[in-house]
Amino acid sequence: MALSFCCYASLNPQLHGKLSHGNSKNLQKVKEVLKTSGVLSIATSPHESLQNGNWVKLICGASFEDVVDVRNLSLVYTLAGVDCVDCAAYASVVSAVNEGIEAAREILHFRRPWVMISVNDDEDLHFRKAEFDPHDCPLNCSRPCENVCPADAILLDGTPDALKRGVLTERCYGCGRCFPVCPYDKISGQTVLFDKLWNGLGDSVTNLRLVAVSSPNSGDSTISSMNTMYSIMEANLRCFNLWQLDGRPMSGDIGRGATRESIAFAVQLAGAEDKPRGFLQLAGGTNAQTVDGLRKVGLFKTTNMMSITFTHSQHLKGRSLPLTSPHLSHALIGGVAYGGYARKIVGRVLSSMQSEHGHAHIEDHPEHLLNAVVQALALVGGVKSYRISL
Ligand code: SF4
Numbered sequence: 001m002a003l004s005f006c007c008y009a010s011l012n013p014q015l016h017g018k019l020s021h022g023n024s025k026n027l028q029k030v031k032e033v034l035k036t037s038g039v040l041s042i043a044t045s046p047h048e049s050l051q052n053g054n055w056v057k058l059i060c061g062a063s064f065e066d067v068v069d070v071r072n073l074s075l076v077y078t079l080a081g082v083d084c085v086d087c088a089a090y091a092s093v094v095s096a097v098n099e100g101i102e103a104a105r106e107i108l109h110f111r112r113p114w115v116m117i118s119v120n121d122d123e124d125l126h127f128r129k130a131e132f133d134p135h136d137c138p139l140n141c142s143r144p145c146e147n148v149c150p151a152d153a154i155l156l157d158g159t160p161d162a163l164k165r166g167v168l169t170e171r172c173y174g175c176g177r178c179f180p181v182c183p184y185d186k187i188s189g190q191t192v193l194f195d196k197l198w199n200g201l202g203d204s205v206t207n208l209r210l211v212a213v214s215s216p217n218s219g220d221s222t223i224s225s226m227n228t229m230y231s232i233m234e235a236n237l238r239c240f241n242l243w244q245l246d247g248r249p250m251s252g253d254i255g256r257g258a259t260r261e262s263i264a265f266a267v268q269l270a271g272a273e274d275k276p277r278g279f280l281q282l283a284g285g286t287n288a289q290t291v292d293g294l295r296k297v298g299l300f301k302t303t304n305m306m307s308i309t310f311t312h313s314q315h316l317k318g319r320s321l322p323l324t325s326p327h328l329s330h331a332l333i334g335g336v337a338y339g340g341y342a343r344k345i346v347g348r349v350l351s352s353m354q355s356e357h358g359h360a361h362i363e364d365h366p367e368h369l370l371n372a373v374v375q376a377l378a379l380v381g382g383v384k385s386y387r388i389s390l
């Protein structure tokens with residue numbers, strides 16, 4: 001899971017390279033493709049894109065530190081009109097993103113995407129802990145949680161008045177198996193590190209534009225985990241928040257079918273009445289098939305719960321859904337984040353350029369930039385509705 005936030009990133013003016021006159025002339029074909037695509041017609045802010053359901057974020061990777069690739073990826077996807085570039089929380093990487101964005105805006109001037117910094121906690125094996133209050137448990141519960149725990153991390157003593165003890169946090173390693181077996185939905189995943197991450201931001205939260213929380217599909221406990229995290233953030237939340245639905249983490253580049261879990265997760269969350277406030281955005285398994293998948297289930301740029309067809313979701317088959325939602329003022333799904341797939345399609349061009357020219361600025365090689373921009377426009381344009389013609 002990761003906590004990401006868009007902030008008012010400062011720019012290092014020394015990093016801004018000016019385009020040479022020669023390069024500017026050679027980039028004419030790139031400019032023509034961009035102009036005919038309609039990318040320049042984007043006048044909405046990233047926040048408005050979220051409301052309209054056509055937000056697109058490039059994920060460079062929370063641990064991806066190749067600053068040359070990060071710069072070139074940021075340049076290419078800025079030209080393609082993304083709303084946000086998400087990167088690792090290293091000063092060198094953030095500078096590379098900003099440099100790529102500014103280089104793109106020297107080629108054609110249009111609105112600046114937000115920069116999102118991602119703090120990844122995947123290395124912390126103790127990130128998640130089960131939590132429940134045994135005093136809330138019915139005395140006659142058969143205690144399936146105790147039986148299912150592979151770590152003997154749940155111990156309950158019955159007294160005439162209440163159950164006592166509960167989760168032995170030092171033994172719990174967060175496998176999540178106890179979450180769905182509780183017949184009373186008492187168990188949630190306590191986000192120890194999330195709490196620390198959020199509180200560690202201190203007063204800097206006032207400078208944030210958007211906070212994104214990566215949410216894996218943890219079955220029946222997904223919503224309770226989201227609500228727990230939201231309750232941690234709520235008092236200090238001064239900006240918009242977004243739930244990044246990690247349908248099938250880091251798999252978008254694997255194949256066409258990788259996005260199915262991402263779509264199914266989106267349907268599940270769009271129909272959940274008890275989810276916390278915030279935009280919903282797909283990630284994890286997203287690729288060129290994602291928009292079609294969203295369209296098929298009626299979730300692409302829609303604010304209307306009635307228009308969602310549930311035949312594609314085993315999870316929701318036969319269930320009735322709420323006809324009202326706290327989010328009806330904006331699209332049910334705010335947009336899509338592309339990570340591995342976005343890097344793969346442009347990465348091929350970057351690799352080809354590097355094999356010929358070494359580590360180079362892509363705008364210095366317009367033929368490669370054109371190839372990369374066409375790839376990026378095709379992906380981003382699926383959400384933004386561009387017309388690509390060469
Ligand atoms: S999350 Fe896993 S290890 Fe922790 S209490 Fe539940 S079943 Fe046991």
Ligand code: SF4
Binds near residue numbers: 146183186
């Ligand atoms: S299954 Fe649920 S209600 Fe029963 S003892 Fe465990 S946490 Fe409590």
